[in-house]
Each structure stands twice: as C-alpha cells, then as structure tokens.
Amino acid sequence: MPMQLTVTVNLLGMRLFQVRRDAMELTIDGQPTLAQVIDLVDDQNPGFRQAVLDQAGGLSKQIAVLINGDNAQFRGGPNASLADNDVINVIPALAGG
Amino acid sequence: MIVDRPSSHFVFVVPEDHVYRRYNYINHDGKPLTNKEYLESWGKWLVFDTAKELADLARLLDPFVEARDVPAIKYDRQKIEEFGLDRCVMCIYCHIARRDAVWDILVSVGVQQKAWAFERETLERWQPGGANLERWIEGRKLSPQQADVVRRQAEAQFKHLFGNEDAIFTGIEQ
Numbered sequence: 085m086p087m088q089l090t091v092t093v094n095l096l097g098m099r100l101f102q103v104r105r106d107a108m109e110l111t112i113d114g115q116p117t118l119a120q121v122i123d124l125v126d127d128q129n130p131g132f133r134q135a136v137l138d139q140a141g142g143l144s145k146q147i148a149v150l151i152n153g154d155n156a157q158f159r160g161g162p163n164a165s166l167a168d169n170d171v172i173n174v175i176p177a178l179a180g181g
Numbered sequence: 182m183i184v185d186r187p188s189s190h191f192v193f194v195v196p197e198d199h200v201y202r203r204y205n206y207i208n209h210d211g212k213p214l215t216n217k218e219y220l221e222s223w224g225k226w227l228v229f230d231t232a233k234e235l236a237d238l239a240r241l242l243d244p245f246v247e248a249r250d251v252p253a254i255k256y257d258r259q260k261i262e263e264f265g266l267d268r269c270v271m272c273i274y275c276h277i278a279r280r281d282a283v284w285d286i287l288v289s290v291g292v293q294q295k296a297w298a299f300e301r302e303t304l305e306r307w308q309p310g311g312a313n314l315e316r317w318i319e320g321r322k323l324s325p326q327q328a329d330v331v332r333r334q335a336e337a338q339f340k341h342l343f344g345n346e347d348a349i350f351t352g353i354e355q
Contacts, residue, residue: 094294097229097268145312148302153226153284153295155302173296177312178261179270180227180298 088113089168093125095132096175104129112166118149119162121172136174137162148177182247183239190261194239194246194254206252207350209276217346224299225272226284228292232259235271241290242273251275251283274300309336 088111095106105128110121126133138144142161149156150173156164166172182200184193198204205213207223214223228238235256245251256271275283280297306313309332318328342353 096294096296097266097270145306148296148298150296153297155298171295173294175227175229175296176266177306178316179229179266180225180272180303 087115089116089166089170091116091121091166091168091170091172093121093172093174095125095129096173097179098135098174098176102129102131116166117162118151118156118160118164118166118172121166122162144177146177148175148179149173150175183243190258191255192236192239192258194243196247196249196253199253205349206249206274207352208252209278213349214276215347216343216350219350220299220301220304220343222277222299223274223350224277224280224297225274226280226287226292227296227298228256228271228273228287229266229268229294229296230271232257232269235269238271238290238292242286245286251286252279304339307335308339309333 090109090111093108093110095103098106108125108128110124112120112124122133122136136144136147136149143149143157151159151164151166152171153173156162156172182195182197184195184200196204196206199206207214207219209218209222228235230238239254239256242251242254246254251273253274254271255274257269260266260269273283273287277299284295303313305311308314314332314335318331323331342351
C-alpha cells in the first residue's frame with residue numbers, strides 16, 4: 085500500500101495571480117517534491133505555477149516559498165523533498181523589504 | 182515602545198533604551214554584530230495581516246521588546262500596492278540563535294504562519310538585478326540612464342555599508 089503524506093499550503097499576501105484557495109491541505113502518494121505540490125496547487129489556483137517558477141524551472145525571484153518557515157531555495161528549490169505534516173507558506177518575495 | 186511617526190511608511194517597536202539611550206538591539210548576547218555577522222545571522226519572522234491587526238499585535242509584543250526578548254519590530258502602516266501585496270507585513274527581527282525563542286513568543290500571541298527571511302536575502306533583492314530594486318525602478322518609469330544611476334547607487338551604498346566586514350553594523354536608514 086503506497087505511503088501517503090499530508091502537507092498544508094498557505095498563500096499569504098499574494099496578488100501576483102488570482103488566488104481561488106489560499107489554504108489547502110493536500111494528501112499525496114509516495115515521497116513528493118515541492119514541484120509536485122506546485123502542480124497540485126496550480127490545479128486549484130490556475131496561474132500559480134507560472135508565478136512561482138521561472139523560465140528555467142527554478143523558483144521565481146518574485147516569490148518566496150517557505151517549508152516550515154525556511155526558504156525552499158536552501159533545500160533544493162522545486163526538488164526539495166517533503167515530509168508528512170510539512171507546512172508550505174508562499175509569500176511575495178518583496179514582502180518585508 | 183511603539184514609534185509611530187505619520188511621516189514614515191513604517192511603524193517601529195523598539196526598546197525605549199534604543200530611542201533615548203542609544204541601546205543597540207542588533208546584538209547577540211549583548212555583543213553588537215559586525216557587518217559580517219549581521220549578514221550571516223540577522224533575520225526576521227514575517228507576519229501578514231491588515232494594518233489594524235498588525236497594530237494590535239504590535240501592542241501585544243511591545244512588552245517583549247521592552248524586556249529585550251524580542252529585539253525589534255517594524256510593520257507597514259498601509260499596504261504597498263506596487264509590490265503586489267494584498268496585506269500589510271510585519272517584520273520581527275532577531276538573531277538566528279534566538280529564532281525559535283522568538284517564534285515561541287509569536288505563537289503565544291496568536292501568530293500561526295511561519296515565514297523566516299535573513300536580512301541578506303532582503304538586501305540582495307535591493308541590489309542591481311534584484312526583484313525589489315527592479316520593481317521599484319519599473320514603478321517609477323525611469324529612463325534606462327536613470328535606472329543605471331539608481332543601480333550604481335544601490336551597489337555603492339551596499340559596499341559603503343558592508344565593505345568592512347569587521348566593523349560594527351550601524352543600521353540602514355529607513
């Protein structure tokens with residue numbers, strides 16, 4: 085039976101795209117990466133993937149993605165692996181400047 | 182104490198000793214940070230909310246700042262529309278070594294969403310090519326020549342502030 089993980093995603097202070105759902109609890113099979121979560125969030129918030137990723141497929145400089153409070157850039161960007169109950173907060177990178 | 186000058190976009194919460202007796206809250210265990218230490222280890226928790234909610238939160242946190250359990254706080258008086266934010270932002274500053282202790286304080290007053298940023302990340306965004314500086318330039322519709330001047334000034338200011346790694350960090354005017 086495949087392992088299932090649950091992660092929570094919160095979109096905080098966003099205006100870079102039309103947010104339909106700003107808080108999501110996602111249940112995913114196996115060992116998900118941040119990239120898989122981005123795809124799932126995009127299903128519920130069209131435009132999210134485009135806002136979060138740059139043209140090379142890395143995390144955009146316009147957005148900060150935080151895994152349990154820490155910048156995902158320091159954990160491998162879209163390739164960051166996730167654990168059960170991780171909380172992913174997505175904020176405009178311009179915040180707090 | 183809450184320092185609320187209407188002429189400033191930001192409202193600050195800093196120890197009274199900082200305002201009246203030049204106490205330097207950018208320290209670790211009482212020792213002021215050098216420029217190098219500041220870039221390596223100073224950061225902030227970010228909280229997003231309405232201006233009113235942040236003002237209420239500032240009042241709750243003020244005693245912790247006065248007790249020096251939280252070094253300092255800054256928050257938006259109003260939303261920064263050109264930055265694409267739909268809420269105001271509060272920055273709760275501390276040394277990385279105090280990060281978890283400060284987070285516990287934030288949880289005790291009702292903060293739920295964790296978002297940490299190092300100051301160096303913010304400073305990088307105000308360098309040429311950085312998201313903040315380029316958005317600022319775009320928002321003011323500067324000519325290419327004017328934009329280059331602004332970029333060179335930003336670069337020069339960073340070198341001026343942080344050129345000497347071992348000097349005590351003296352702060353950034355806001």
